[in-house]
Amino acid sequence: MGRIVAVEESLGFDVSNFDGNPYEARNILGATAAAQAGQKHGANKSYYFPPDPEKPSWRPMSMEWWYILTLTMIALGLGGYQEYLCQYSIQQKAKGSGLIEFHSVAEDVSVADYFLWKYAPTMILVTYGVMWQISDFEVKRLEPYYQLSQPKGATAAESLNIDYLTFFSYLIPFKALRFKHWAVALSSTATLFAGSLTPVLQSASIITFPPKREWEQDPNGKKFLLVDPAWSRATSAALYCVGICGIMLMWQLRRKSGLLSDPKGIAGIAAMATRSHILQDFQGLDTKSHNAIHQQLKHRRYILHKSSLWQGEYIRNTAAARGADDVAGNKKLRNPHPRMLTLQAGVPYIVSLLIFAGLLPVFIFNERANKVTDAAPWLLVLLATGLKLLWSTLECDVRMVEPFYILSERQAPAKTLTMDYTGTMPGWLPIKAAIGRNFLVALVGLGAILTEVMTVCVSSFGVDGRKFLRFDFNGADDGDGNRGGGQKSSDETFKSFWISFILVQLILLYLAVVAGSVYARRRHRFYPRQPGTIASVLAYIHQSRMLMTFVGCERLTSSEMTKFLEKGGKRYALGWFDGRDGAYHCGIDEEPIDRRYEFGVDPRSERIKVVGTWEHFETAGV
Numbered sequence: 001m002g003r004i005v006a007v008e009e010s011l012g013f014d015v016s017n018f019d020g021n022p023y024e025a026r027n028i029l030g031a032t033a034a035a036q037a038g039q040k041h042g043a044n045k046s047y048y049f050p051p052d053p054e055k056p057s058w059r060p061m062s063m064e065w066w067y068i069l070t071l072t073m074i075a076l077g078l079g080g081y082q083e084y085l086c087q088y089s090i091q092q093k094a095k096g097s098g099l100i101e102f103h104s105v106a107e108d109v110s111v112a113d114y115f116l117w118k119y120a121p122t123m124i125l126v127t128y129g130v131m132w133q134i135s136d137f138e139v140k141r142l143e144p145y146y147q148l149s150q151p152k153g154a155t156a157a158e159s160l161n162i163d164y165l166t167f168f169s170y171l172i173p174f175k176a177l178r179f180k181h182w183a184v185a186l187s188s189t190a191t192l193f194a195g196s197l198t199p200v201l202q203s204a205s206i207i208t209f210p211p212k213r214e215w216e217q218d219p220n221g222k223k224f225l226l227v228d229p230a231w232s233r234a235t236s237a238a239l240y241c242v243g244i245c246g247i248m249l250m251w252q253l254r255r256k257s258g259l260l261s262d263p264k265g266i267a268g269i270a271a272m273a274t275r276s277h278i279l280q281d282f283q284g285l286d287t288k289s290h291n292a293i294h295q296q297l298k299h300r301r302y303i304l305h306k307s308s309l310w311q312g313e314y315i316r317n318t319a320a321a322r323g324a325d326d327v328a329g330n331k332k333l334r335n336p337h338p339r340m341l342t343l344q345a346g347v348p349y350i351v352s353l354l355i356f357a358g359l360l361p362v363f364i365f366n367e368r369a370n371k372v373t374d375a376a377p378w379l380l381v382l383l384a385t386g387l388k389l390l391w392s393t394l395e396c397d398v399r400m401v402e403p404f405y406i407l408s409e410r411q412a413p414a415k416t417l418t419m420d421y422t423g424t425m426p427g428w429l430p431i432k433a434a435i436g437r438n439f440l441v442a443l444v445g446l447g448a449i450l451t452e453v454m455t456v457c458v459s460s461f462g463v464d465g466r467k468f469l470r471f472d473f474n475g476a477d478d479g480d481g482n483r484g485g486g487q488k489s490s491d492e493t494f495k496s497f498w499i500s501f502i503l504v505q506l507i508l509l510y511l512a513v514v515a516g517s518v519y520a521r522r523r524h525r526f527y528p529r530q531p532g533t534i535a536s537v538l539a540y541i542h543q544s545r546m547l548m549t550f551v552g553c554e555r556l557t558s559s560e561m562t563k564f565l566e567k568g569g570k571r572y573a574l575g576w577f578d579g580r581d582g583a584y585h586c587g588i589d590e591e592p593i594d595r596r597y598e599f600g601v602d603p604r605s606e607r608i609k610v611v612g613t614w615e616h617f618e619t620a621g622v
Helices: 028-036 065-094 111-118 120-148 169-178 182-205 212-217 229-252 265-271 278-282 290-297 343-365 367-375 379-408 414-418 429-435 439-458 494-522 534-541 545-550 558-568
Strands: 005-008 045-048 100-102 206-209 223-227 300-305 308-314 572-578 584-590 608-610 617-619
Touching (some): 065 120, 065 229, 120 300, 120 439, 169 182, 169 379, 182 229, 182 379, 265 414, 265 558, 278 290, 290 534, 343 367, 367 379, 379 414, 379 572, 414 558, 439 494, 534 584, 545 584
Antiparallel strands (some): 005 045, 045 308, 100 223, 206 223, 608 617
16 A cells, blocks of 8 residues: 655745746745644645555446447437438439428328428437537536546646636637547537537428429429438538547546545535645635636646545646736726626627517518528527527526525525536426525526427428418418418428417527526625636635534535535535634635625725734724
8 A cells, every 4th residue: 555645845946037036935824724733734745646546436327438329329320310311312302202292281291291300300409419418517527526536636727727617618629628628628529519510400401392482483383302412411420520529538438537426516525625735725715716716726736536635746836837827916806707697798698589589580571581591591590509508508607606696695504515506417407406496597497498499499490481470371372463372382381380489489588587587686796706616616615614524524425415414404604704723714614604795895804903912903904
């Protein structure tokens, strides 16, 4: 059995700096806190760990090899089937036929065939995208732990400070490539292709012959459903790319996570931080920004060993330790919320929902605008997909901040510390949140499901809506000498069109109302910074009295942890309290705390502090 080796790094200076600065500074606050605990701890000490022959490797079901293999096989199968349909369509067209032959959709196309034509392809691809989304959530959530479980650990920038869940979806692959987090790059790329790109491409690949604009000239003529070869090959290529990403992801996920159980919520992180001196590195970071946290942590590697977080190798003043600009002197107060939870993003998003709701009738019922959707039938699907992705970002943000909002309201139950909606499956989220009485989360989760329904319905809107404004939808002369209008010159039925149209309008209204509720109830700043990283959570709890509760709990599962905490009967809150070191701190602790958190208000300036000996006092604000 190996032992943990601690090596004290000698103080020195960077010889590349001609004036002899900067010197390797010790963390005075960390050293002071360690001294108070009776420990002799150096801020520039390196720790080396022996290889763990029995490294644990817990992972959720959606990251198991068989789940990723299933997704991979589905992608390759769908890509192959799309190519088969394309080849079959080409053969049928050469014979003067098509996938489906009809004179009138309502009279000649069965309900089953109509469903397979209009809705099934988009439903299948959207559902497949959700299956990838389930896996992608977990890969992004757990990647920091995979980095920490490496033999030498990882820098804070690559692990403790990384946050993929609140980052904009389209940019995540580039961020992951920058940090060489290949699993995240692969899963996020596959998710974007499967859930966003393929439904748009597939929607454009299904065409009719002759083109719809010629149907009115001969409404009684024979019509055929065909596959456009160019769009079809693009769809197949996108699906093959998803399959390749799946194969490479299976290879990447052979790594061991170093986890014994799911590190859910605040309690999961707290339990892993009670066996080492790692919390000393967070002195003075109670209300600091993520950049300030990065500056303080950038001189050390961290490691996950025996299900506990430890300090690793101390990094001297090298390029490996450099990162964000020093922001210690930046006094400007910034909105701590993720971008999508701010009004700067929220108002434009709600407006875009209402604009899209207003544009739909224009594109469908206006003759000139309808020519746009006739030429580009994928346009409405693309717009709906964009709104869906933005809603997904909003949903992730609401999931993440919910426990911290509850804690900011004081007297939160113990289960709040293990509450973690970030990895919950999309379909199960509304039910789980409703059971937990987190109704706003439930409404937002339901909205995510409805955005998928909206995408499916919008895929059938490449029609001239003027034909559906009359209740005598029978193909008679319209009074202006034009034959047909009616069902014989449309690929929609009267009932299916109006059900889809009304449903989409109701969904958009629902999304706008729920989004407005989110910004009305969650836009106020109830914490000093967003809690999307491990480092941010550790900064909230580094001096909490409740930490003693978590000693020896790193091996408990989430449900076991919840039961253990509930037995204690304690309540918890986010605010200001006297920490274990006797100083005044902002963070999460057990009740009673001194006062709740108010953004921009630092009550430490109102407290009396000692200057010199005990009989000399002055107020911090004087």
